[in-house]
Amino acid sequence: MPIAYPSQRVAYPYFAIALLLFVLQIVFGIWIASNYAFNLPQGLVDVFPFNFARPIHTNLLVLWLLLGFMGSTYYMIPEESGRDLFSTKLAYLQLVILVGTGVAALVGFVLRWTSGRPLLEIPFTLDILVVIGALIFLFNVGLTLIRARKWTVTQGSLLGGLVFLALLYLFDLPFYRNLTIDWYYWWWVIHLWVEGAWELVAAALTAFLLMKITGVPRATVEKWLYVELGLFLFTGIAGTGHHYYWLGAPHYWIWVGGVFSALEPLPIILMLWDAWKHVKERQIPMASPLVFLYAVGMAIYHVIGAGFWGFVHTLPPINYYTHGSQVTVSHGHVAFFGAYVLLNLTFFYYAVPRLKGFTKFNERPGRIGFWWMSLTMMGMGLAFGVAGVLQAYIERVMGFGFMTAQAQMQFWFQILVFFGLSMLAAVAYTVANILTLKPSPVAGGSGNDLKKTS
């Protein structure tokens, strides 16, 4: 069944722009990895110096993931509330503001215009535009829901996550002269985004997709949502302490952060278990095997990247050695990919064909892309991880200098560049596939899958 509400169409440009930015993000990733992997001539290094190329890589990631979430919200809200969006004009205006701000920020980075905080480097002036874009978004979604007067827990979790996300961003606006205090609040954005607000958004989008593709009753899905949301907030908020160990914050954060962040994998594992149960309880033959593959893959990868990889370095005696090393970077990649990159792609594979008016298409390229990207990210995580363990051992156990460690790590960065090129190809392949999906009456790949899975 194609879409039920015309205003859902605003989602498509959000998705298309997000996907193109995803490809660009990977290109910059390979460039910064090459700076570690090879002794490049200085003239070449200066074209896009590391300290500006890295923010381009990471800000592109944050920007495209957020555009994806917003597009997904615009797709989902009309179906959940049974009403068209309050205003499609506002939705387009918001897209123009956010993408315009993004472009200005990227050009700004090249021209050395930055506020310096990792992942949120964009300067104050542009921050204001981001806030305006976010307010338009919340206004539009909020008014749609108020007018529809139909409240569901799934919507509530989504809206709660989005409001929380926007409020937290405000803590990034002021600059505190005391650096300990500045970093203290910076973590409210970074940590409470990915381990709080975004988890609520993810839980809501996943619940929506599970209802759609498995036909499992709303009551069953939403019963679990309560439990998960409660646990996410309970562990995630106090878990912020795992970033306060060595920051100059009071000592009690060592045990508060240690205990609560060690509990953070619980809701993530619960989400996987919950998704798995719904899939087994499904009531209709699997409508979209590829979306299903993505959804289950995402739940498992989320557990590996955030739950397992996060847990490994979250206890203070271990973090003492690994803090800020490539071990952290390894976790950052696997967790972001598993939890939020795959979430967006799951939603795109569900929504894009429907936005184009069909549900059956050749799913083989989608499956190839899924496995290609997922396995490549495992390789990247491993390369970063080995480099990180070497770094922690050589610098922090043996006490040698930074460059001594870098020399030993270089080989693993060369492996990383190799996986990076594979990732670029896999992402380009997947993006091209999503943007050119065509109906297939015989349902090539999916026809066979229907027999297998139902």
Ligand code: HEM
């Ligand atoms: C989807 C969820 C998650 C994402 C996207 C994510 C991502 C990240 C990123 C990007 C960083 C690096 C920040 C920086 O220093 O620049 C980080 C740090 C960290 N994460 Fe996660 N994370 C997630 C969940 C978790 C969970 C559940 C745990 C614990 C069980 C965890 C434990 C840690 C720790 C301990 C650090 C600090 C490492 C250090 O001291 O250098 N993460 N995370």
Ligand code: HEM
């Ligand atoms: C889905 C794809 C990707 C995601 C989600 C992603 C995410 C991230 C994140 C969150 C960070 C910040 C890490 C931190 O602060 O701890 C980062 C940095 C980085 N990424 Fe990626 N990235 C991706 C693809 C790539 C690719 C393909 C490469 C190249 C091989 C790459 C190379 C790097 C490098 C070298 C850094 C800087 C690490 C440092 O500062 O030492 N990334 N990326």
Ligand SMILES: [Fe+2]
């Ligand atoms: Fe955290």
